Amino acid sequence: MSRAELATLVGINVQSVGALERGDNYPSLDLAFRICDVFDLPVEAVFSRTPFGAMSAELYRRDTRPAPNDSPSNDTGGDR
Numbered sequence: 001m002s003r004a005e006l007a008t009l010v011g012i013n014v015q016s017v018g019a020l021e022r023g024d025n026y027p028s029l030d031l032a033f034r035i036c037d038v039f040d041l042p043v044e045a046v047f048s049r050t051p052f053g054a055m056s057a058e059l060y061r062r063d064t065r066p067a068p069n070d071s072p073s074n075d076t077g078g079d080r
Contacts, residue, residue: 001038010034023051 003017010031019025020035027035027047036046 006035006038009038 003014003021007014007017011034012031016025020027032043032047036043039046
């Protein structure tokens with residue numbers, strides 16, 4: 001969704017959407033709820049008092065811990 005589309009859906013101008021994204025401006029409670037309604041998400045999923053981490057870090061995080069029962073063994077590839 002573009003900034004222009006979001007702005008139209010929630011009744012604000014495009015520059016205001018940009019200011020919200022950059023953290024230069026904070027939405028009123030009413031505007032926050034309108035934005036959340038557009039994305040069908042709860043307020044805490046869209047807004048936070050602390051910065052959100054990058055979504056890519058969450059989506060593509062590699063688990064470096066070995067899985068249970070995934071330890072190295074003395075397997076030589078079968079009977080000889």
